[in-house]
Amino acid sequence: MENLKIDFAVVVIAFNSEETIISTLESIKKQTVDKKKIHLIIADDASKDGTILVVEKWLEEYKDVFGRVTFIKSEINCGVSGNFNKGVRASREEWIKTIAADDILHEDCLRVNKNFLDVSGGEICFSPVMVFHERVGDSKEVFFKSSFFEKNAYEQNKILIKKNFVYAPSLFVSRRLLLSFGIADERFPMIEDYPLWFKLTKNGVHLKAHKTPLVYYRVNESLSLGKNRIANTKFLDSFFYFRRKVVWPELKEFSFLYKYNDVLTHFALKTAVILFKNKKSIFSNLYIYMLYLTSPVKICHFFNKYK
Template sequence: MAEILVSIIVATYNSSQFVIETLESTRAQTWQNIELIVSDDCSTDTTVELCSNWLAVNKDRFTKTTLITVPENTGVSANCNRSINAAQSDWIKFIAGDDILLPNCLAANMKFITENPQAKAIFSEVLLYKNDFSEENFLHIIPGTFPMNIMNPAFTAMEQYQLLLLSDRITFTPSVFLNRNALLATGGYDETNRLIEDYPMWLKLTKAGNKLYFFKTPTVGYRRHQGAASNVSEYELFKPLFLKSVAIRKKEVYPYLPWDIVGSEKHILWVSKIFQKTGMNKKKSFYAYLYKISTIYLNPFRYIVFIKKKVLRLGETNVFYSDR
Protein backbone atom coordinates (compact mmCIF):
# COMPACT_ATOMS: atom_id res chain seq x y z
CA MET A 1 0.00 0.00 0.00
CA ALA A 2 1.34 3.43 -0.92
CA GLU A 3 2.17 5.78 1.92
CA ILE A 4 -0.33 8.60 2.39
CA LEU A 5 0.87 12.19 2.66
CA VAL A 6 1.63 13.47 6.17
CA SER A 7 2.33 17.11 7.03
CA ILE A 8 5.13 18.01 9.42
CA ILE A 9 4.75 21.55 10.72
CA VAL A 10 7.83 23.14 12.26
CA ALA A 11 6.69 26.13 14.30
CA THR A 12 9.49 28.65 14.80
CA TYR A 13 10.16 31.89 16.61
CA ASN A 14 13.76 32.97 17.18
CA SER A 15 14.78 29.33 16.82
CA SER A 16 18.11 29.86 15.03
CA GLN A 17 20.13 28.08 17.71
CA PHE A 18 18.30 24.78 17.29
CA VAL A 19 16.13 24.76 14.15
CA ILE A 20 18.59 23.00 11.83
CA GLU A 21 18.63 20.04 14.20
CA THR A 22 14.83 20.03 14.10
CA LEU A 23 14.79 20.14 10.30
CA GLU A 24 17.35 17.35 10.05
CA SER A 25 15.07 15.18 12.18
CA THR A 26 12.26 15.67 9.65
CA ARG A 27 14.59 14.61 6.82
CA ALA A 28 15.56 11.47 8.77
CA GLN A 29 12.00 10.11 8.98
CA THR A 30 11.52 6.53 7.84
CA TRP A 31 8.15 7.66 6.43
CA GLN A 32 8.81 9.00 2.94
CA ASN A 33 5.67 10.83 1.77
CA ILE A 34 6.03 14.09 3.72
CA GLU A 35 4.88 17.66 3.26
CA LEU A 36 7.18 19.92 5.28
CA ILE A 37 5.84 23.30 6.40
CA VAL A 38 7.98 25.76 8.34
CA SER A 39 5.80 28.47 9.85
CA ASP A 40 7.72 31.37 11.37
CA ASP A 41 6.13 33.94 13.67
CA CYS A 42 8.25 36.97 12.75
CA SER A 43 11.59 35.89 14.17
CA THR A 44 14.10 38.66 14.79
CA ASP A 45 17.14 36.39 14.47
CA THR A 46 18.36 34.36 11.48
CA THR A 47 15.72 31.62 11.74
CA VAL A 48 14.01 32.41 8.42
CA GLU A 49 17.29 32.62 6.50
CA LEU A 50 18.52 29.34 7.95
CA CYS A 51 15.24 27.57 7.15
CA SER A 52 15.09 29.01 3.64
CA ASN A 53 18.61 27.84 2.84
CA TRP A 54 18.02 24.39 4.35
CA LEU A 55 14.78 23.92 2.40
CA ALA A 56 16.50 24.89 -0.84
CA VAL A 57 19.13 22.21 -0.33
CA ASN A 58 16.81 19.47 0.97
CA LYS A 59 13.55 20.09 -0.90
CA ASP A 60 13.89 16.93 -3.01
CA ARG A 61 13.59 14.79 0.13
CA PHE A 62 9.98 15.95 0.58
CA THR A 63 6.85 15.75 -1.52
CA LYS A 64 6.29 19.44 -0.90
CA THR A 65 7.95 22.20 1.14
CA THR A 66 6.54 25.54 2.28
CA LEU A 67 8.02 28.41 4.28
CA ILE A 68 5.42 30.73 5.85
CA THR A 69 6.45 34.14 7.19
CA VAL A 70 4.51 37.10 8.58
CA PRO A 71 5.38 40.80 9.02
CA GLU A 72 4.56 40.89 12.73
CA ASN A 73 4.45 38.49 15.67
CA THR A 74 0.96 37.03 16.14
CA GLY A 75 1.41 34.38 18.83
CA VAL A 76 1.70 30.61 18.76
CA SER A 77 -2.02 29.90 18.22
CA ALA A 78 -2.23 32.05 15.08
CA ASN A 79 1.00 30.49 13.85
CA CYS A 80 -0.54 27.03 14.23
CA ASN A 81 -3.68 28.08 12.35
CA ARG A 82 -1.70 29.47 9.41
CA SER A 83 0.15 26.21 9.00
CA ILE A 84 -2.98 24.06 9.34
CA ASN A 85 -4.67 26.09 6.61
CA ALA A 86 -1.63 25.63 4.37
CA ALA A 87 -1.38 21.87 4.93
CA GLN A 88 -2.47 19.55 2.12
CA SER A 89 -2.68 16.28 4.06
CA ASP A 90 -5.19 14.74 6.47
CA TRP A 91 -2.61 14.24 9.23
CA ILE A 92 -0.45 16.81 10.98
CA LYS A 93 2.60 16.48 13.18
CA PHE A 94 3.58 19.70 14.94
CA ILE A 95 7.13 20.09 16.22
CA ALA A 96 8.67 23.16 17.84
CA GLY A 97 11.80 24.62 16.31
CA ASP A 98 13.92 23.49 19.25
CA ASP A 99 12.77 19.86 19.53
CA ILE A 100 13.27 16.80 17.31
CA LEU A 101 11.24 13.99 15.80
CA LEU A 102 12.63 10.52 16.37
CA PRO A 103 13.14 8.66 13.06
CA ASN A 104 10.11 6.43 13.67
CA CYS A 105 7.72 9.25 14.59
CA LEU A 106 5.50 9.38 11.52
CA ALA A 107 5.64 5.64 10.86
CA ALA A 108 4.69 4.75 14.44
CA ASN A 109 1.76 7.16 14.45
CA MET A 110 0.47 6.00 11.08
CA LYS A 111 0.69 2.38 12.23
CA PHE A 112 -1.44 3.27 15.27
CA ILE A 113 -3.96 5.06 13.06
CA THR A 114 -4.21 2.05 10.75
CA GLU A 115 -5.00 -0.12 13.76
CA ASN A 116 -7.30 2.50 15.34
CA PRO A 117 -9.02 4.30 12.44
CA GLN A 118 -11.40 6.12 14.78
CA ALA A 119 -8.51 8.02 16.43
CA LYS A 120 -8.18 11.72 15.60
CA ALA A 121 -5.77 12.88 18.34
CA ILE A 122 -2.89 10.60 19.30
CA PHE A 123 -0.16 10.99 21.91
CA SER A 124 2.93 8.92 22.62
CA GLU A 125 6.06 8.98 24.74
CA VAL A 126 8.53 11.87 24.80
CA LEU A 127 12.25 11.63 25.54
CA LEU A 128 13.31 14.54 27.75
CA TYR A 129 16.80 16.00 27.44
CA LYS A 130 18.63 18.90 29.05
CA ASN A 131 20.09 21.42 26.60
CA ASP A 132 21.01 18.95 23.85
CA PHE A 133 20.10 15.48 22.63
CA SER A 134 23.30 13.75 23.66
CA GLU A 135 23.06 10.47 25.56
CA GLU A 136 24.64 11.96 28.67
CA ASN A 137 21.99 14.71 28.78
CA PHE A 138 19.02 12.33 28.63
CA LEU A 139 16.80 12.87 31.69
CA HIS A 140 13.81 10.52 31.47
CA ILE A 141 10.76 9.44 29.48
CA ILE A 142 7.51 11.42 29.67
CA PRO A 143 5.20 10.04 30.97
CA GLY A 144 7.02 7.65 33.27
CA THR A 145 4.13 5.18 33.21
CA PHE A 146 1.02 4.74 31.08
CA PRO A 147 -1.07 7.87 31.88
CA MET A 148 -4.18 6.06 33.12
CA ASN A 149 -5.45 9.25 34.78
CA ILE A 150 -6.39 10.70 31.39
CA MET A 151 -5.63 8.11 28.68
CA ASN A 152 -7.38 5.15 30.30
CA PRO A 153 -8.79 3.22 27.31
CA ALA A 154 -12.09 2.87 29.19
CA PHE A 155 -12.63 6.64 29.34
CA THR A 156 -14.96 8.34 26.90
CA ALA A 157 -14.14 11.68 25.29
CA MET A 158 -16.56 13.38 27.72
CA GLU A 159 -14.86 11.82 30.74
CA GLN A 160 -11.51 13.03 29.42
CA TYR A 161 -13.03 16.48 28.94
CA GLN A 162 -14.21 16.56 32.56
CA LEU A 163 -10.79 15.49 33.81
CA LEU A 164 -9.15 18.17 31.67
CA LEU A 165 -11.46 20.76 33.21
CA LEU A 166 -9.87 19.94 36.55
CA SER A 167 -6.34 20.35 35.19
CA ASP A 168 -4.20 20.03 32.11
CA ARG A 169 -2.68 16.68 32.99
CA ILE A 170 -1.11 16.08 29.58
CA THR A 171 2.63 16.49 30.09
CA PHE A 172 3.59 14.84 26.79
CA THR A 173 2.12 17.44 24.41
CA PRO A 174 5.12 17.49 21.99
CA SER A 175 4.16 14.00 20.85
CA VAL A 176 0.66 14.89 19.63
CA PHE A 177 -0.38 13.73 16.15
CA LEU A 178 -3.59 15.31 14.86
CA ASN A 179 -6.22 14.88 12.21
CA ARG A 180 -6.51 18.10 10.21
CA ASN A 181 -10.27 17.85 9.67
CA ALA A 182 -10.86 17.34 13.39
CA LEU A 183 -8.84 20.48 14.10
CA LEU A 184 -10.74 22.51 11.53
CA ALA A 185 -14.09 21.25 12.85
CA THR A 186 -13.32 22.79 16.25
CA GLY A 187 -12.63 26.17 14.64
CA GLY A 188 -8.89 25.80 15.00
CA TYR A 189 -6.72 27.24 17.73
CA ASP A 190 -8.05 30.19 19.73
CA GLU A 191 -5.90 33.11 18.60
CA THR A 192 -6.79 35.16 21.68
CA ASN A 193 -4.48 32.75 23.53
CA ARG A 194 -1.14 33.95 22.21
CA LEU A 195 1.12 31.79 24.37
CA ILE A 196 -0.94 28.74 25.36
CA GLU A 197 -2.42 26.87 22.44
CA ASP A 198 -2.49 23.21 23.44
CA TYR A 199 -4.69 23.01 26.56
CA PRO A 200 -7.66 24.89 25.02
CA MET A 201 -7.43 22.60 22.00
CA TRP A 202 -7.60 19.44 24.14
CA LEU A 203 -10.73 20.87 25.73
CA LYS A 204 -12.27 21.65 22.34
CA LEU A 205 -11.44 18.26 20.86
CA THR A 206 -12.77 16.20 23.75
CA LYS A 207 -15.86 18.39 24.18
CA ALA A 208 -16.61 17.77 20.50
CA GLY A 209 -16.44 14.01 21.10
CA ASN A 210 -12.88 13.30 19.95
CA LYS A 211 -11.28 10.87 22.36
CA LEU A 212 -7.56 11.29 23.06
CA TYR A 213 -5.43 8.20 22.43
CA PHE A 214 -1.97 7.16 23.64
CA PHE A 215 0.54 4.50 22.65
CA LYS A 216 3.68 3.57 24.56
CA THR A 217 6.47 4.30 22.10
CA PRO A 218 8.90 7.27 22.13
CA THR A 219 8.40 9.45 19.05
CA VAL A 220 9.76 12.89 19.98
CA GLY A 221 12.77 14.39 21.71
CA TYR A 222 11.97 17.40 23.90
CA ARG A 223 14.68 19.86 24.84
CA ARG A 224 14.59 21.52 28.24
CA HIS A 225 16.61 24.69 27.99
CA GLN A 226 16.64 28.12 29.56
CA GLY A 227 14.89 29.86 26.68
CA ALA A 228 11.83 27.60 26.54
CA ALA A 229 8.70 29.42 27.78
CA SER A 230 7.03 26.23 28.97
CA ASN A 231 9.87 25.22 31.26
CA VAL A 232 9.83 25.82 34.97
CA SER A 233 13.24 26.82 36.26
CA GLU A 234 14.88 24.51 38.77
CA TYR A 235 14.95 27.57 41.01
CA GLU A 236 11.21 28.38 40.84
CA LEU A 237 8.23 26.99 42.78
CA PHE A 238 5.97 27.35 39.74
CA LYS A 239 6.44 28.55 36.19
CA PRO A 240 5.25 32.14 35.49
CA LEU A 241 3.33 30.83 32.47
CA PHE A 242 0.98 29.25 35.03
CA LEU A 243 -0.29 32.74 35.87
CA LYS A 244 -0.96 33.50 32.21
CA SER A 245 -3.38 30.57 32.04
CA VAL A 246 -5.90 32.37 34.27
CA ALA A 247 -7.77 33.95 31.36
CA ILE A 248 -8.15 30.55 29.70
CA ARG A 249 -9.42 28.95 32.89
CA LYS A 250 -11.94 31.75 33.44
CA LYS A 251 -13.28 31.44 29.90
CA GLU A 252 -13.11 27.72 29.17
CA VAL A 253 -13.20 26.00 32.55
CA TYR A 254 -14.71 27.87 35.49
CA PRO A 255 -18.29 27.93 34.11
CA TYR A 256 -18.32 24.11 34.11
CA LEU A 257 -16.69 23.34 37.48
CA PRO A 258 -18.28 23.23 40.97
CA TRP A 259 -17.96 26.52 42.86
CA ASP A 260 -15.74 25.09 45.62
CA ILE A 261 -13.18 23.70 43.17
CA VAL A 262 -13.11 27.06 41.36
CA GLY A 263 -12.70 28.84 44.70
CA SER A 264 -9.78 26.62 45.66
CA GLU A 265 -8.02 27.28 42.37
CA LYS A 266 -8.59 31.03 42.59
CA HIS A 267 -7.07 30.99 46.07
CA ILE A 268 -3.95 29.23 44.74
CA LEU A 269 -3.70 31.72 41.86
CA TRP A 270 -4.05 34.64 44.28
CA VAL A 271 -1.23 33.28 46.46
CA SER A 272 0.92 32.56 43.41
CA LYS A 273 0.53 36.13 42.13
CA ILE A 274 1.69 37.46 45.48
CA PHE A 275 4.73 35.17 45.45
CA GLN A 276 5.58 36.21 41.89
CA LYS A 277 5.21 39.94 42.54
CA THR A 278 7.21 39.87 45.77
CA GLY A 279 10.06 37.79 44.37
CA MET A 280 9.25 34.74 46.50
CA ASN A 281 8.78 32.33 43.58
CA LYS A 282 12.04 30.62 44.46
CA LYS A 283 12.83 27.08 45.54
CA LYS A 284 14.17 28.08 48.92
CA SER A 285 13.05 26.01 51.88
CA PHE A 286 11.27 28.87 53.67
CA TYR A 287 9.44 30.06 50.54
CA ALA A 288 8.46 26.49 49.65
CA TYR A 289 7.11 25.92 53.16
CA LEU A 290 5.21 29.21 53.14
CA TYR A 291 3.75 28.46 49.70
CA LYS A 292 2.56 25.05 50.86
CA ILE A 293 0.97 26.48 54.00
CA SER A 294 -0.72 29.29 52.04
CA THR A 295 -2.08 27.20 49.17
CA ILE A 296 -3.08 24.08 51.11
CA TYR A 297 -3.66 24.60 54.82
CA LEU A 298 -4.88 28.20 54.60
CA ASN A 299 -7.11 27.45 51.61
CA PRO A 300 -10.68 27.25 53.02
CA PHE A 301 -12.13 25.77 49.83
CA ARG A 302 -9.87 22.72 50.06
CA TYR A 303 -11.66 21.67 53.23
CA ILE A 304 -15.03 21.83 51.48
CA VAL A 305 -13.69 19.76 48.60
CA PHE A 306 -12.18 17.29 51.08
CA ILE A 307 -15.51 16.81 52.84
CA LYS A 308 -17.30 16.19 49.55
CA LYS A 309 -14.62 13.70 48.48
CA LYS A 310 -13.89 11.76 51.64
CA VAL A 311 -16.95 12.22 53.85
CA LEU A 312 -19.82 12.53 51.40
CA ARG A 313 -17.97 10.33 48.86
CA LEU A 314 -19.29 12.30 45.91
CA GLY A 315 -16.47 10.97 43.77
CA GLU A 316 -18.41 7.74 43.31
CA THR A 317 -20.90 9.56 41.08
CA ASN A 318 -19.16 12.84 40.20
CA VAL A 319 -15.85 12.81 38.31
CA PHE A 320 -14.92 16.24 39.69
CA TYR A 321 -14.59 14.75 43.18
CA SER A 322 -12.96 11.49 42.16
CA ASP A 323 -9.29 10.66 42.68
CA ARG A 324 -8.60 10.13 38.98
Protein backbone atom coordinates in the same frame (compact mmCIF):
# COMPACT_ATOMS: atom_id res chain seq x y z
CA MET B 1 4.86 16.45 -8.13
CA GLU B 2 1.49 18.09 -7.54
CA ASN B 3 -0.26 14.78 -8.34
CA LEU B 4 1.75 12.88 -5.73
CA LYS B 5 -0.31 11.76 -2.74
CA ILE B 6 1.34 13.30 0.32
CA ASP B 7 0.13 11.78 3.60
CA PHE B 8 1.79 13.90 6.29
CA ALA B 9 2.18 17.59 7.04
CA VAL B 10 4.91 18.27 9.59
CA VAL B 11 4.36 21.78 10.94
CA VAL B 12 7.39 23.41 12.58
CA ILE B 13 6.42 26.28 14.93
CA ALA B 14 9.34 28.70 15.04
CA PHE B 15 10.25 31.91 16.84
CA ASN B 16 13.83 33.04 17.46
CA SER B 17 15.00 29.47 16.89
CA GLU B 18 18.23 29.92 14.93
CA GLU B 19 20.26 27.82 17.39
CA THR B 20 17.90 24.81 17.49
CA ILE B 21 15.76 24.64 14.36
CA ILE B 22 18.30 22.76 12.24
CA SER B 23 18.22 19.86 14.70
CA THR B 24 14.44 19.86 14.40
CA LEU B 25 14.55 19.89 10.59
CA GLU B 26 17.17 17.14 10.50
CA SER B 27 14.94 14.93 12.66
CA ILE B 28 12.13 15.39 10.12
CA LYS B 29 14.50 14.54 7.28
CA LYS B 30 15.41 11.29 9.08
CA GLN B 31 11.81 10.00 9.30
CA THR B 32 11.50 6.37 8.24
CA VAL B 33 8.46 7.02 6.04
CA ASP B 34 8.95 8.01 2.41
CA LYS B 35 10.03 11.66 2.62
CA LYS B 36 8.19 12.39 -0.62
CA LYS B 37 5.01 11.78 1.40
CA ILE B 38 5.88 14.63 3.77
CA HIS B 39 4.80 18.23 3.38
CA LEU B 40 7.27 20.24 5.43
CA ILE B 41 5.69 23.45 6.73
CA ILE B 42 7.81 25.95 8.65
CA ALA B 43 5.84 28.76 10.29
CA ASP B 44 8.06 31.57 11.57
CA ASP B 45 6.41 34.07 13.91
CA ALA B 46 8.41 37.20 13.02
CA SER B 47 11.71 36.04 14.50
CA LYS B 48 14.19 38.76 15.41
CA ASP B 49 17.29 36.56 15.15
CA GLY B 50 18.69 34.65 12.18
CA THR B 51 16.05 31.93 12.04
CA ILE B 52 14.87 32.80 8.53
CA LEU B 53 18.38 32.90 7.08
CA VAL B 54 19.32 29.60 8.74
CA VAL B 55 16.19 27.91 7.41
CA GLU B 56 16.57 29.30 3.90
CA LYS B 57 20.14 28.02 3.73
CA TRP B 58 19.04 24.55 4.92
CA LEU B 59 16.18 24.47 2.42
CA GLU B 60 18.51 25.29 -0.46
CA GLU B 61 20.16 21.93 0.14
CA TYR B 62 17.29 19.75 1.34
CA LYS B 63 13.96 21.08 0.04
CA ASP B 64 13.85 18.48 -2.73
CA VAL B 65 13.97 15.68 -0.17
CA PHE B 66 10.30 16.32 0.67
CA GLY B 67 7.16 16.04 -1.40
CA ARG B 68 6.26 19.65 -0.71
CA VAL B 69 7.77 22.54 1.29
CA THR B 70 6.06 25.69 2.59
CA PHE B 71 7.93 28.42 4.47
CA ILE B 72 5.64 30.97 6.17
CA LYS B 73 7.40 34.19 7.20
CA SER B 74 5.17 36.40 9.32
CA GLU B 75 5.95 40.10 9.53
CA ILE B 76 3.93 40.55 12.74
CA ASN B 77 4.29 38.34 15.82
CA CYS B 78 0.91 36.75 16.54
CA GLY B 79 1.85 34.36 19.35
CA VAL B 80 2.12 30.59 19.38
CA SER B 81 -1.63 30.01 18.84
CA GLY B 82 -1.78 32.21 15.76
CA ASN B 83 1.43 30.73 14.38
CA PHE B 84 0.13 27.21 15.02
CA ASN B 85 -3.04 28.05 13.09
CA LYS B 86 -1.12 29.48 10.13
CA GLY B 87 0.88 26.28 9.86
CA VAL B 88 -2.18 24.04 10.08
CA ARG B 89 -4.11 26.09 7.51
CA ALA B 90 -1.19 25.78 5.08
CA SER B 91 -1.52 21.98 5.14
CA ARG B 92 -3.52 19.86 2.70
CA GLU B 93 -2.61 16.42 3.98
CA GLU B 94 -4.65 13.90 5.98
CA TRP B 95 -2.29 13.79 8.98
CA ILE B 96 -0.56 16.61 10.84
CA LYS B 97 2.42 16.41 13.17
CA THR B 98 3.25 19.67 14.91
CA ILE B 99 6.66 20.27 16.44
CA ALA B 100 8.29 23.28 18.10
CA ALA B 101 11.50 24.47 16.47
CA ASP B 102 13.58 23.44 19.47
CA ASP B 103 12.23 19.88 19.82
CA ILE B 104 13.26 16.71 17.98
CA LEU B 105 11.26 13.87 16.46
CA HIS B 106 12.18 10.22 16.90
CA GLU B 107 12.89 8.79 13.46
CA ASP B 108 9.81 6.51 13.67
CA CYS B 109 7.44 9.24 14.85
CA LEU B 110 5.23 9.51 11.77
CA ARG B 111 5.17 5.80 11.01
CA VAL B 112 4.33 4.61 14.53
CA ASN B 113 1.64 7.24 15.14
CA LYS B 114 -0.12 6.53 11.85
CA ASN B 115 0.06 2.77 12.38
CA PHE B 116 -1.40 3.18 15.86
CA LEU B 117 -4.42 5.12 14.60
CA ASP B 118 -4.86 2.81 11.62
CA VAL B 119 -5.21 -0.12 14.04
CA SER B 120 -7.05 1.54 16.93
CA GLY B 121 -9.19 3.98 14.97
CA GLY B 122 -9.62 7.65 15.80
CA GLU B 123 -8.08 10.86 14.53
CA ILE B 124 -5.80 12.02 17.33
CA CYS B 125 -3.14 10.45 19.52
CA PHE B 126 -0.36 11.26 21.94
CA SER B 127 2.65 9.44 23.39
CA PRO B 128 5.23 9.81 26.17
CA VAL B 129 7.75 12.63 25.78
CA MET B 130 11.48 12.48 26.44
CA VAL B 131 12.82 15.63 28.10
CA PHE B 132 16.34 16.96 27.51
CA HIS B 133 18.33 20.15 28.01
CA GLU B 134 21.22 20.09 25.55
CA ARG B 135 21.88 16.48 24.49
CA VAL B 136 19.20 14.02 23.36
CA GLY B 137 21.39 11.24 24.72
CA ASP B 138 20.77 12.55 28.24
CA SER B 139 16.98 12.65 27.86
CA LYS B 140 14.57 11.27 30.45
CA GLU B 141 10.93 10.30 30.04
CA VAL B 142 8.57 12.86 31.53
CA PHE B 143 5.73 11.68 33.76
CA PHE B 144 3.00 10.21 31.53
CA LYS B 145 -0.47 9.65 32.98
CA SER B 146 -1.55 6.73 30.78
CA SER B 147 -4.74 6.18 32.82
CA PHE B 148 -6.05 9.55 31.54
CA PHE B 149 -6.14 8.26 27.97
CA GLU B 150 -8.03 5.11 28.98
CA LYS B 151 -11.04 7.21 29.96
CA ASN B 152 -13.77 8.38 27.58
CA ALA B 153 -14.00 11.94 26.27
CA TYR B 154 -16.51 13.04 28.94
CA GLU B 155 -14.29 11.79 31.77
CA GLN B 156 -11.20 13.32 30.14
CA ASN B 157 -12.89 16.71 29.98
CA LYS B 158 -13.79 16.54 33.67
CA ILE B 159 -10.15 15.81 34.49
CA LEU B 160 -8.94 18.67 32.26
CA ILE B 161 -11.13 21.04 34.27
CA LYS B 162 -8.77 20.36 37.16
CA LYS B 163 -5.41 19.90 35.44
CA ASN B 164 -3.83 19.38 32.02
CA PHE B 165 -2.14 15.97 31.71
CA VAL B 166 -1.60 16.10 27.94
CA TYR B 167 1.80 17.04 26.50
CA ALA B 168 1.52 19.03 23.26
CA PRO B 169 4.87 17.98 21.69
CA SER B 170 3.55 14.46 21.02
CA LEU B 171 0.37 15.57 19.21
CA PHE B 172 -0.45 13.64 16.01
CA VAL B 173 -3.84 14.51 14.53
CA SER B 174 -5.97 14.52 11.41
CA ARG B 175 -6.37 17.80 9.57
CA ARG B 176 -10.12 17.19 9.33
CA LEU B 177 -10.46 17.01 13.11
CA LEU B 178 -8.48 20.19 13.74
CA LEU B 179 -10.34 22.25 11.17
CA SER B 180 -13.70 20.94 12.42
CA PHE B 181 -13.18 22.58 15.82
CA GLY B 182 -11.53 25.87 14.88
CA ILE B 183 -7.90 24.92 15.59
CA ALA B 184 -6.18 26.91 18.38
CA ASP B 185 -8.08 29.64 20.23
CA GLU B 186 -6.25 32.89 19.50
CA ARG B 187 -7.80 34.60 22.52
CA PHE B 188 -5.01 32.81 24.39
CA PRO B 189 -1.99 33.69 22.23
CA MET B 190 0.70 31.85 24.21
CA ILE B 191 -1.12 28.58 24.93
CA GLU B 192 -2.41 26.62 21.95
CA ASP B 193 -2.64 23.16 23.51
CA TYR B 194 -4.69 23.12 26.74
CA PRO B 195 -7.65 25.09 25.28
CA LEU B 196 -7.66 22.76 22.27
CA TRP B 197 -7.71 19.57 24.37
CA PHE B 198 -10.50 21.06 26.47
CA LYS B 199 -12.56 21.98 23.41
CA LEU B 200 -12.08 18.60 21.71
CA THR B 201 -13.02 16.51 24.74
CA LYS B 202 -16.00 18.76 25.52
CA ASN B 203 -17.23 17.96 22.00
CA GLY B 204 -16.86 14.21 22.52
CA VAL B 205 -13.44 13.61 20.96
CA HIS B 206 -11.53 10.85 22.76
CA LEU B 207 -7.83 11.62 23.16
CA LYS B 208 -5.90 8.39 22.56
CA ALA B 209 -2.32 7.48 23.39
CA HIS B 210 0.25 4.74 23.00
CA LYS B 211 3.30 4.12 25.16
CA THR B 212 6.17 4.57 22.66
CA PRO B 213 8.15 7.81 23.27
CA LEU B 214 8.44 9.58 19.92
CA VAL B 215 9.37 13.19 20.72
CA TYR B 216 12.33 14.79 22.49
CA TYR B 217 11.24 17.96 24.28
CA ARG B 218 13.89 20.60 24.94
CA VAL B 219 13.24 22.36 28.26
CA ASN B 220 16.18 24.75 28.08
CA GLU B 221 14.22 28.03 28.11
CA SER B 222 11.21 26.70 26.21
CA LEU B 223 7.90 28.57 26.15
CA SER B 224 6.43 27.22 29.38
CA LEU B 225 9.48 25.66 31.05
CA GLY B 226 13.09 26.66 31.53
CA LYS B 227 16.33 25.44 32.95
CA ASN B 228 17.33 28.81 34.38
CA ARG B 229 14.22 30.94 33.97
CA ILE B 230 11.33 30.86 36.45
CA ALA B 231 8.56 31.46 33.92
CA ASN B 232 7.43 33.16 30.73
CA THR B 233 5.06 35.85 32.00
CA LYS B 234 3.12 36.05 28.73
CA PHE B 235 2.50 32.30 28.97
CA LEU B 236 1.35 32.67 32.59
CA ASP B 237 -1.11 35.40 31.60
CA SER B 238 -2.55 33.36 28.70
CA PHE B 239 -2.88 30.30 30.93
CA PHE B 240 -4.61 32.23 33.73
CA TYR B 241 -6.96 33.99 31.30
CA PHE B 242 -7.96 30.63 29.78
CA ARG B 243 -8.68 29.17 33.21
CA ARG B 244 -10.83 32.17 34.20
CA LYS B 245 -12.63 32.51 30.86
CA VAL B 246 -13.26 28.87 29.95
CA VAL B 247 -12.59 26.54 32.87
CA TRP B 248 -14.01 28.44 35.85
CA PRO B 249 -17.60 28.43 34.48
CA GLU B 250 -17.34 24.60 34.29
CA LEU B 251 -16.22 24.16 37.90
CA LYS B 252 -18.71 22.57 40.27
CA GLU B 253 -17.30 20.63 43.22
CA PHE B 254 -14.73 22.52 45.29
CA SER B 255 -14.83 25.40 42.80
CA PHE B 256 -13.46 27.86 45.35
CA LEU B 257 -10.38 25.68 45.97
CA TYR B 258 -9.60 25.40 42.26
CA LYS B 259 -10.07 29.12 41.69
CA TYR B 260 -7.85 29.85 44.68
CA ASN B 261 -5.22 27.48 43.28
CA ASP B 262 -5.27 29.27 39.91
CA VAL B 263 -4.93 32.69 41.52
CA LEU B 264 -2.19 31.46 43.84
CA THR B 265 -0.18 29.84 41.05
CA HIS B 266 -0.35 32.96 38.91
CA PHE B 267 0.57 35.19 41.86
CA ALA B 268 3.43 32.97 43.08
CA LEU B 269 5.14 32.71 39.70
CA LYS B 270 4.58 36.32 38.63
CA THR B 271 5.90 37.70 41.90
CA ALA B 272 8.85 35.27 41.84
CA VAL B 273 9.77 36.57 38.40
CA ILE B 274 9.88 40.11 39.80
CA LEU B 275 11.55 39.34 43.13
CA PHE B 276 14.23 37.03 41.72
CA LYS B 277 14.65 38.71 38.32
CA ASN B 278 13.28 35.60 36.61
CA LYS B 279 16.25 33.46 37.61
CA LYS B 280 15.78 30.08 39.26
CA SER B 281 17.59 29.53 42.55
CA ILE B 282 17.16 27.70 45.83
CA PHE B 283 15.53 30.84 47.23
CA SER B 284 13.09 31.32 44.34
CA ASN B 285 12.06 27.65 44.54
CA LEU B 286 11.61 27.90 48.30
CA TYR B 287 9.46 31.03 47.90
CA ILE B 288 7.22 29.35 45.31
CA TYR B 289 6.88 26.06 47.21
CA MET B 290 6.05 27.80 50.47
CA LEU B 291 3.17 29.57 48.75
CA TYR B 292 2.06 26.34 47.06
CA LEU B 293 1.77 24.67 50.47
CA THR B 294 -1.24 26.89 51.15
CA SER B 295 -3.17 25.23 48.31
CA PRO B 296 -5.00 21.95 49.08
CA VAL B 297 -5.25 21.37 45.33
CA LYS B 298 -1.47 21.51 44.90
CA ILE B 299 -0.96 19.07 47.76
CA CYS B 300 -3.54 16.62 46.35
CA HIS B 301 -2.01 16.78 42.88
CA PHE B 302 1.42 16.02 44.31
CA PHE B 303 0.27 12.84 46.03
CA ASN B 304 -2.01 11.71 43.19
CA LYS B 305 0.84 12.05 40.71
CA TYR B 306 2.68 9.15 42.32
CA LYS B 307 -0.27 6.85 43.02
